[in-house]
Amino acid sequence: xxxxxxxxxxxxxxxxxxxxxxxxxxxxxxxxxxxxxxxxxxxxxxxxxxxxxxxxxxxxxxxxxxxxxxxxxxxxxxxxxxxxxxxxxxxxxxxxxxxxxxxxxxxxxxxx
Amino acid sequence: xxxxxxxxxxxxxxxxxxxxxxxxxxxxxxxxxxxxxxxxxxxxxxxxxxxxxxxxxxxxxxxxxxxxxxxxxxxxxxxxxxxxxxxxxxxxxxxxxxxxxxxxxxxxxxxxx
Numbered sequence: 001x002x003x004x005x006x007x008x009x010x011x012x013x014x015x016x017x018x019x020x021x022x023x024x025x026x027x028x029x030x031x032x033x034x035x036x037x038x039x040x041x042x043x044x045x046x047x048x049x050x051x052x053x054x055x056x057x058x059x060x061x062x063x064x065x066x067x068x069x070x071x072x073x074x075x076x077x078x079x080x081x082x083x084x085x086x087x088x089x090x091x092x093x094x095x096x097x098x099x100x101x102x103x104x105x106x107x108x109x110x111x112x
Numbered sequence: 113x114x115x116x117x118x119x120x121x122x123x124x125x126x127x128x129x130x131x132x133x134x135x136x137x138x139x140x141x142x143x144x145x146x147x148x149x150x151x152x153x154x155x156x157x158x159x160x161x162x163x164x165x166x167x168x169x170x171x172x173x174x175x176x177x178x179x180x181x182x183x184x185x186x187x188x189x190x191x192x193x194x195x196x197x198x199x200x201x202x203x204x205x206x207x208x209x210x211x212x213x214x215x216x217x218x219x220x221x222x223x224x225x
Contacts, residue, residue, distance in 0.1 A: 004155070031211050033211075040217075040218075041150075041199055041217075041218045041220070042215075042217055042218070043156070043201060043215040043218070044215075045212060045213065048210070048211055048212065050211065055210050055211065056210055056211070056212055090155050090156075092155070094211065096211065098143075098144035098161070098163065098205065098207050100146055100158040100161060101146075101148075101156075101158070101213060102158075103155030103156050103157065104155050105153070105154050105155050106153075106154075106155055
């Protein structure tokens, strides 16, 4: 059983389009995250939700909108895609405290 | 103050050698320091973690050394194997904060056969 699963694995789209990435975790964790990994492999947090409430919102363009319908799901919708949005997006989950992050296998987004 | 500085950026080690990756932090509120291993096409996965009340933690061939006064910690991979070739990230977390992990910039390790 995949603990943190995200779909799709690959996403190729043109500038200006709107796209969504879905994430689900079956670990019973309370906190979910979206991370962006650029071409240099830097991992940068974008958002974090705890029990469906937004707790971290880094300096991310408002074209990015996360949605958490329940604590097992955290989706990411991106409007008006730009070339600079091309990256690998990782969903992750954890429990509170010093619980480790569990990452999904990423969604590689390519904007042409 | 929120940064975690990681070095080296890349590392090439012979099979059987010792790989050492270093990280330094500024924020004294950090109290949990994990290391993550990432293979191509996969998400990072927890390798080993330490809290600042101990100076060393060992799990198999992987050891974290922690120097609280210097605000530094390092990952040592003993008897490095080609299968260890991956990108390694250190991270830091304040467990009394908003669950915001701060990641280092990553080290690409290649172990030559």
